[in-house]
Amino acid sequence: MKNLLKIANKEFTSRLFIGTGKFSSSKQMQEAVLASESELVTTALKRIDMHNAEDDILTHLKHTHINLLPNTSGVRTAKEAVFAAALAREALDTNWIKLEIHPDPRYLLPDPIETLKAAAELVKLGFVVMPYIHADPVLCKRLEDVGVQCVMPLGAPIGSNKGLKTLEFLEIIIEQSNVPVIIDAGIGAPSHAAYAMEIGADAVLVNTAIAVSQNPVAMAKAFKMAVEAGRLGYEAKLAPVKNQAEASSPLTSFLN
Amino acid sequence: MHNFKTLFDTYNWDSSLKSIFNKTAAHVTQALAKEKLDLEDFKALISPAATPFLEQMAQKSSLLTKKRFGNTIQMYAPMYLSNECQNICTYCGFSMTNKIPRRTLTDLEILKEVAFLKEKGYDHILLVTGEANKIVGVAYLKKAIQLIRSQFSNITIEVQPLDQEEYELLIEHGLYAVLVYQETYHRDEYKKHHPKGKKSNFDYRLETPDRLGKAGVHKIGLGALFGLEDWRADSFFTALHLRYLQKTYWKTKYSISFPRLRPHSGGLEPKVEMTDTDLVQLICAFRLFDEDIELSMSTRESEVFRNHIVQLGTTSISAASKTNPGGYTLETESLEQFEISDERSTEEVVEMLKNQGLEVVWKDWSQFEARQPS
Numbered sequence: 301m302k303n304l305l306k307i308a309n310k311e312f313t314s315r316l317f318i319g320t321g322k323f324s325s326s327k328q329m330q331e332a333v334l335a336s337e338s339e340l341v342t343t344a345l346k347r348i349d350m351h352n353a354e355d356d357i358l359t360h361l362k363h364t365h366i367n368l369l370p371n372t373s374g375v376r377t378a379k380e381a382v383f384a385a386a387l388a389r390e391a392l393d394t395n396w397i398k399l400e401i402h403p404d405p406r407y408l409l410p411d412p413i414e415t416l417k418a419a420a421e422l423v424k425l426g427f428v429v430m431p432y433i434h435a436d437p438v439l440c441k442r443l444e445d446v447g448v449q450c451v452m453p454l455g456a457p458i459g460s461n462k463g464l465k466t467l468e469f470l471e472i473i474i475e476q477s478n479v480p481v482i483i484d485a486g487i488g489a490p491s492h493a494a495y496a497m498e499i500g501a502d503a504v505l506v507n508t509a510i511a512v513s514q515n516p517v518a519m520a521k522a523f524k525m526a527v528e529a530g531r532l533g534y535e536a537k538l539a540p541v542k543n544q545a546e547a548s549s550p551l552t553s554f555l556n
Numbered sequence: 557m558h559n560f561k562t563l564f565d566t567y568n569w570d571s572s573l574k575s576i577f578n579k580t581a582a583h584v585t586q587a588l589a590k591e592k593l594d595l596e597d598f599k600a601l602i603s604p605a606a607t608p609f610l611e612q613m614a615q616k617s618s619l620l621t622k623k624r625f626g627n628t629i630q631m632y633a634p635m636y637l638s639n640e641c642q643n644i645c646t647y648c649g650f651s652m653t654n655k656i657p658r659r660t661l662t663d664l665e666i667l668k669e670v671a672f673l674k675e676k677g678y679d680h681i682l683l684v685t686g687e688a689n690k691i692v693g694v695a696y697l698k699k700a701i702q703l704i705r706s707q708f709s710n711i712t713i714e715v716q717p718l719d720q721e722e723y724e725l726l727i728e729h730g731l732y733a734v735l736v737y738q739e740t741y742h743r744d745e746y747k748k749h750h751p752k753g754k755k756s757n758f759d760y761r762l763e764t765p766d767r768l769g770k771a772g773v774h775k776i777g778l779g780a781l782f783g784l785e786d787w788r789a790d791s792f793f794t795a796l797h798l799r800y801l802q803k804t805y806w807k808t809k810y811s812i813s814f815p816r817l818r819p820h821s822g823g824l825e826p827k828v829e830m831t832d833t834d835l836v837q838l839i840c841a842f843r844l845f846d847e848d849i850e851l852s853m854s855t856r857e858s859e860v861f862r863n864h865i866v867q868l869g870t871t872s873i874s875a876a877s878k879t880n881p882g883g884y885t886l887e888t889e890s891l892e893q894f895e896i897s898d899e900r901s902t903e904e905v906v907e908m909l910k911n912q913g914l915e916v917v918w919k920d921w922s923q924f925e926a927r928q929p930s
Contacts (some may be wrong), residue, residue, distance in 0.1 A: 321626055322622075322625070322626020322627060322628065322917060323626065323627065324626075324627035324628075324913040324915050325910070325913075325915050326915070339796060345924075346919070346920055346921050346922045347710075347917070347919060347920055348919070349919060372924070374922070374924070375922065376807060377926050379922040381924070383924050384924040385923070387922075387924070392838055403806075403807045404807065405807070405808070405809040405848070406802065406806075406848050407848075459623060459624060461623070508623065509628070511626055511627070512622050512623055512626060512627070517651055
């Protein structure tokens with residue numbers, strides 16, 4: 301039986317989550333999302349008109365297998381994030397929220413202090429909280445303590461396509477976590493995604509690498525396959541890495 | 557370093573310009589190979605030595621822009637609220653001594669202009685005035701912002717420099733960004749072009765972005781008016797200003813605009829010409845210098861130029877702009893601050909962008925402060 305990913309009360313067949321920014325049209329975004337077979341798609345609240353049923357981005361995401369994950373991109377404080385989440389819940393009829401608080405507009409690096417504060421409050425308000433954070437194992441445990449349903453550490457600065465630069469810390473997070481670990485930023489190639497899955501990440505979130513490629517639809521499919529391959533490899537238990545060939549037992553053969 | 561002026565005063569215009577002209581092809585190659593560029597790299601990229609590398613710069617600029625901003629262009633519309641002005645600026649149609657009819661929009665007139673822009677699809681607006689503190693001071697600006705706040709996701713102003721507390725007040729009422737161009741960083745030339753009015757105070761203007769940063773504004777727009785002085789030196793000082801601000805007010809976003817002197821009712825010819833090639837070089841140089849800075853292009857530039865520049869590093873543009881108060885619905889024939897060059901309609905520009913595979917972004921901001929629009 302396939303080992304399904306479960307976040308809060310929802311089960312996911314696909315372990316690939318997609319972001320909707322940077323595509324050259326909403327139609328292209330839709331085609332890429334469909335090709336990826338992703339079931340969880342995140343979109344920035346600041347980009348959509350929540351009170352307009354005809355909103356271009358939302359209209360293109362209306363498929364029964366796609367769950368919409370609004371994110372708070374653009375907010376700078378916990379207070380703003382809580383306010384944005386409340387608006388989203390009311391207008392979009394979902395209590396899921398991807399918590400992104402990045403007061404630094406250049407590298408969009410998450411503010412750990414505000415994120416922890418907002419996460420605690422949002423959990424109390426009944427949200428399923430998915431926080432975007434640094435690959436900080438202690439912060440992950442603190443977030444787990446306040447009741448988040450998963451953690452989303454970054455592999456590299458968002459949009460950088462540099463891969464798993466935070467590998468050492470991601471491995472510790474995966475080792476210690478009691479909630480799903482979703483690697484959120486910096487994944488720039490299918491091989492990065494496969495690697496993330498091989499080290500035991502529960503899912504990955506990809507946006508720039510798909511949206512900005514020459515062929516977003518084909519790239520979305522490539523990521524789908526990479527995530528599946530990586531996961532399968534993880535579940536099949538990778539053979540250990542060895543630095544030299546192992547001969548028969550020259551040191552202990554005398555025992556025979 | 558308490559403010560930019562302290563840093564600025566340690567630089568000399570002539571020696572800065574000379575060091576730009578001393579850059580060689582080797583410096584340019586080095587800058588092109590780097591991921592994080594410093595001010596010396598920027599000088600190399602705007603130097604005459606970089607001209608043979610223009611295509612390479614453009615390719616890199618285009619790639620970096622797409623990586624950071626995706627295949628998108630943000631649309632905005634300027635809306636002139638008043639042409640009252642107590643400054644003399646040698647290059648501006650609104651200059652105090654110009655004998656033109658003066659107009660300041662009333663609430664009803666503002667709403668009429670707003671309705672026109674909303675109909676076209678605009679959701680990011682730039683409010684513009686001259687400097688006339690009794691007529692279009694902070695109280696007027698605050699009222700205008702309150703009046704339109706519920707209709708726009710993103711409100712920017714380009715008005716006279718204000719004090720920190722005044723900015724704080726406007727931010728509280730929904731102001732997102734402020735554009736304040738130094739015009740020129742050449743102190744003496746600045747004096748020549750701004751002989752009278754509050755604007756003649758070079759230092760007060762120079763320190764405006766510091767006051768904005770302290771007030772916690774979301775975005776600050778910088779720039780120089782090209783044509784007043786050597787564009788290379790002015791661009792270097794703009795880059796110096798940018799780097800200082802980024803390090804000091806790290807929560808603020810920055811944008812750069814590239815206004816070139818245009819014909820207007822007052823008639824100043826550019827002292828130093830900036831060609832199309834120069835402008836492309838500069839835009840690419842800024843993108844290579846800074847991957848995430850917003851680069852803005854107005855309708856001052858021609859149709860052909862704008863059709864190409866949207867692929868080269870620019871991230872936001874306006875269309876079918878009117879640069880006189882009431883220009884969209886009330887006084888469609890009256891005198892403008894400067895003549896626009898790209899006269900296509902919003903629909904035509906949107907079509908052009910779509911045909912180039914660029915998504916037109918109307919809305920990219922929401923006010924999530926825990927205050928309801930009043």
